[in-house]
Amino acid sequence: MEGSLAKESVLKEILPENTAKTLVPQVEIAREVKPAPSRYRNEIAKYIIRRDSNCKLCGKCAEVCPHGVHVLKPGYKLFSAPHLNVCIGPSCQKTDHYCIDLCPNKALKMVENPMLKAMGDFRWTPDMLMATWKMAETGEPPSPEYGYDYETGASGGGLDRLRFKFPEKPPVDLRDDEIDTSIVLNRRDDGRPQIKIDVPWYGGGMSFGSVSNVVQLSKARAAVAFNTFTCTGEGGYMERMKPYDDHVITQIATGLFGVREETIQRVRIVEFKYAQGAKPGLGGHLLADKVTPAVARMRETVLGISLFSPFPFHSVYSIEDHQKHMDWIKHVNRRTLISTKVSTPNDVDMVAVGSYSAGTHIVHLDGGYGGTGAAPDIAKKNIAMPIEYGIVKVHRFLTDEGIRDKVTLIASGGLRTAHDIAKAIALGADGVVVGTSELVALGCIRCSRCESGRGCPRGIATTDAELAADVDLDWGTQRIINMYSAWRKELVGILKRFGMRSVSELRGRTDLLMHLDYTNDVETHT
Amino acid sequence: MPKKYHIETKKIPPRLPKIGKFGIVDWREDCARCHNCVKKACVYDRYRQEMQYIKDLDEFNAMFFECMGCFSCVQKCTKGILALTVNPEYEHMGNGYYTPDIILTTWNQAETAGIPVSGAGYRGKFTGAGFDSMWTDMSEIVRPTRDGIHGREYISTSVDIGRKPRLLSFENDRLTTPLPPLVDLPVPILIDMFPKEYQFPSLMPMLLAVAAKTGTMMIVDWEQQGLLGTYKEKYLSNVVFYVGKDASGPTPEILRESRLIEIADSDGAEQRIEEIKTVNPGLVVAVRVELDSRGEGRSIELAHNPVVEVIHIVSDINGNQTGVEAPGFIKDMTRRIHTSLVKDGIRDEVTIIAGGGIALAEHMAKEIICGADAVTINMPLLIALECRFCGSCRDGFDCPAKIETITAQYGVGRMTNLIAVWHDQLIEVMGAMGMREARRLRGETGRALFFEDIEEETFGRLFGKRISS
Missing domain, CATH: 3.20.20.70 (Aldolase class I)
Structure with a gap:
């Protein structure tokens, strides 16, 4: 079962020496929360306040509101556009500064924003989008005052129907700093580095060409700040990422775009992408409009021609072939760990065991509803199982096979919040990969128009220089750092309520979960 | 290689204004005339085409319904006078089984003969009635393809x-x-x-x-x-x-x-x-x-x-x-x-x-x-x-x-x-x-x-x- 690893000690003597260390000096990024307000003039809010013609411009509302919703600038007679995103809505009614009641002319009216109906979807509700923006802005979980119902989506199944069964009071009182959220990525004891990341998540692969350079770099810098990782995706590895190499996973996918020995030698983790949740069973898609000169150069392809990666790897027909792939990479880079990214077919448990036996360190399951990139709608909805099933199936099978503690199981595919992360771990994953949430932190509104034309109108998933200029590198980095900070606080809060000192104690604790559609009367083992 | 089955297709534009999902609401009376109008920056050029639409009375509303729902203009407008909403006409299409989404995607497919492709992951319900209560399987490493690797x-x-x-x-x-x-x-x-x-x-x-x-x-x-x-x-x-x-x-x-x-x-x-x-x-x-x-x-x-x-x-x-x-x-x-x-x-x-x-x-x-x-x-x-x-x-x-x-x-x-x-x-x-x-x-x-x-x-x-x- 140990595959090629048995030969590891022999290989060490002949492996290239330059792969034993980082190639260029690495940059440090402070894990520091700083305000990073929305880059849009009008942030979308859950509630709006309408001012009617009875307003006598007395300024009482601006005077009483401690949040600064109403803006009457000195020297101006008229109000500026209100800062509705800081309004706490009807929960303000209980306070002594509720502008609606205090307006002497009854000129203000509060209503739920009708635009929310046009925003988001079943998986990413408007509340979840706004709460994520709030976290990215402040670095804190949104205050309950805002009334965001953001811990679950409205998909009606899977994670959205799972809830934690918290004890009335924690069995042990722990301070936040006593709680460890780190996980290890190499459990094989094979002589390769023990990589530990400080939070049980890392950033998903979004390729050069599918998102802007600034977005890739923002993700990488946030990964540095949290001592975790980001992934290049399959579109090649920018030179500008070099200062962050120690926190970058480079991907080898079926198109082999931009895969070179020198890029493999730069990193501490190499990921083989066999499939992806956005389009299980299909190769990557980069449509023609996004294949700019830079993208074509990086991928060594032709300008303006759509790029469809093949499926599957035409060099892999079996687990033995997969092992051959890994041997190649382990030979080229002696310090790297291997991650095997697969999607979730019916026999995903067999795939996971096979990958382990071939020598992988990380089995990364990307569930059928996940993904950020362009994909045929028919594939997104219909192919492969959602991640909730995949995690349980694989965790159970690895446990039954007695190898659960020798492999790191990472899950992705529609995990949106810290609560989703905690649930995924309770279902059996060691950690998760996130993608869409990072884009939402940068201002994505999930309009789904990332794939063609100039790309993302929000300047995120685009190769158009003018649109990409909307996202500043420092701002983008800070937004992701802030979201990560808020998530970590939420995760610590969950562990604290269970009296757990480490996130690894949560793994596989399905007994701490309940499902709203079930009787929940099964005695489960921990 | 034997002759392959192939259907010749050609783009066939619609005859009627499309009933889009989104509608833009534009409160012109509050406009600040700031000369920095975000409408000019619409990635999809919808507003630039405004005059063309207006010239054609039949298609006047089409401009509003071709909005892609990115909210960029709504969020960038100096006075915040733009709003976006779901088009009620769109919501009323169909019969419950044939949903507005099914009707719109069918129109698009009939027009372009292209497979619908979008980004940002799946947006729908976890599961549903009828055909939505099943998924198709996929091949993976241990079984790359059931019938062998073929193009x-x-x-x-x-x-x-x-x-x-x-x-x-x-x-x-x-x-x-x-x-x-x-x-x-x-x-x-x-x-x-x-x-x-x-x-x-x-x-x-x-x-x-x-x-x-x-x-x-x-x-x-x-x-x-x-x-x-x-x-x-x-x-x-x-x-x-x-x-x-x-x-x-x-x-x-x-x-x-x-x-x-x-x-x-x-x-x-x-x-x-x-x-x-x-x-x-x-x-x-x-x-x-x-x-x-x-x-x-x-x-x-x-x-x-x-x-x-x-x-x-x-x-x-x-x-x-x-x-x-x-x-x-x-x-x-x-x-x-x-x-x-x-x-x-x-x-x-x-x-x-x-x-x-x-x-x-x-x-x-x-x-x-x-x-x-x-x-x-x-x-x-x-x-x-x-x-x-x-x-x-x-x-x-x-x-x-x-x-x-x-x-x-x-x-x-x-x-x-x-x-x-x-x-x-x-x-x-x-x-x-x-x-x-x-x-x-x-x-x-x-x-x-x-x-x-x-x-x-x-x-x-x-x-x-x-x-x-």
Whole structure:
């Protein structure tokens, strides 16, 4: 079962020496929360306040509101556009500064924003989008005052129907700093580095060409700040990422775009992408409009021609072939760990065991509803199982096979919040990969128009220089750092309520979960 | 390399303003005239085209409905006077089964012949009723493809319609088993008759042209054969005449030239098949069985009759069983019929064609996985012609989409595009599953995941009994 690893000690003597260390000096990024307000003039809010013609411009509302919703600038007679995103809505009614009641002319009216109906979807509700923006802005979980119902989506199944069964009071009182959220990525004891990341998540692969350079770099810098990782995706590895190499996973996918020995030698983790949740069973898609000169150069392809990666790897027909792939990479880079990214077919448990036996360190399951990139709608909805099933199936099978503690199981595919992360771990994953949430932190509104034309109108998933200029590198980095900070606080809060000192104690604790559609009367083992 | 099945397509723009999902609300009276108008920055140039739209009174509203919902203008406007909302006209389209999303994607597919592609992951419900309660499987490392690694150009969507012998006998290396007639279709889609309330006589010649262009067949009530126009004889190989229970059938000349004919199910079905076979033994005869309270049982009974070659099971347009209080769904009924025939060891001998409720390409793939050899469609073709499913025609009013006035170029083009893009999507799904032939996809429930099964297997063991649907 140990595959090629048995030969590891022999290989060490002949492996290239330059792969034993980082190639260029690495940059440090402070894990520091700083305000990073929305880059849009009008942030979308859950509630709006309408001012009617009875307003006598007395300024009482601006005077009483401690949040600064109403803006009457000195020297101006008229109000500026209100800062509705800081309004706490009807929960303000209980306070002594509720502008609606205090307006002497009854000129203000509060209503739920009708635009929310046009925003988001079943998986990413408007509340979840706004709460994520709030976290990215402040670095804190949104205050309950805002009334965001953001811990679950409205998909009606899977994670959205799972809830934690918290004890009335924690069995042990722990301070936040006593709680460890780190996980290890190499459990094989094979002589390769023990990589530990400080939070049980890392950033998903979004390729050069599918998102802007600034977005890739923002993700990488946030990964540095949290001592975790980001992934290049399959579109090649920018030179500008070099200062962050120690926190970058480079991907080898079926198109082999931009895969070179020198890029493999730069990193501490190499990921083989066999499939992806956005389009299980299909190769990557980069449509023609996004294949700019830079993208074509990086991928060594032709300008303006759509790029469809093949499926599957035409060099892999079996687990033995997969092992051959890994041997190649382990030979080229002696310090790297291997991650095997697969999607979730019916026999995903067999795939996971096979990958382990071939020598992988990380089995990364990307569930059928996940993904950020362009994909045929028919594939997104219909192919492969959602991640909730995949995690349980694989965790159970690895446990039954007695190898659960020798492999790191990472899950992705529609995990949106810290609560989703905690649930995924309770279902059996060691950690998760996130993608869409990072884009939402940068201002994505999930309009789904990332794939063609100039790309993302929000300047995120685009190769158009003018649109990409909307996202500043420092701002983008800070937004992701802030979201990560808020998530970590939420995760610590969950562990604290269970009296757990480490996130690894949560793994596989399905007994701490309940499902709203079930009787929940099964005695489960921990 | 042998000639590949290919449907020629061409972009066919809509005749009418599209009913888009979003609407922009623009409060001009509060505009600050800041000369920094965010409308100029619309990535999709919608506002720049404003004057063009305004010039055309019919299309005036179209500008607002072609909004892509990115909120950029809403969020950048100096005075915050722009708002976005869901277009109420959009929300009112459809009938509950044919949702606004299905109608819009069908329009787009009929226009462009392109597979719908979008970013940002899946946006819908976790699961749902009908076809939304199953997923198709995919191939992965340990089983890269079921049929071996092949390019998509090698995936065949052909199906055979007819009865197949259980086994072949040879004597002195010569085949001695008489081979029954088979109809070979390059794509597992046939065009069905439209329900009476949705019939447009002027469409009949166009549907025939679509069948001819795509190499498939259309089912036509023999009593309406006059509507097919002058090219009927020329394209007889693309026509399946349907003969009602007590109606008289086609002339012997027509029967001798036809490949496939369909008769209504009745107690005398067997005798009728034999009469037709007397005229043309090479003609394949299908029996149309309405999926009412007796439909499933009757289909299984017919399949056991060695005279019956093809059973065409038909639900209502929404995929529901008819005439019962708690109707079954076409996918489940098909699966039960299929499974019953498999258990009886006769599934491969008879062809099952299923119709009703096939609204999207994914439904076709899933219906085949559940046991149909091929599917029939009608309403999606009407939607391809910009039908909004408003029910006006059903209620005797004029069609707001003016379908009776369309040109052949438009009608044939749009419907052909739709079948072509469904064919492409079937290949996508089969490619992901590692399946090389549509024939092998039939009944491959082992390569699908059913919500009830996987929930029970995964969550049932953890959380007990499921208490809600």
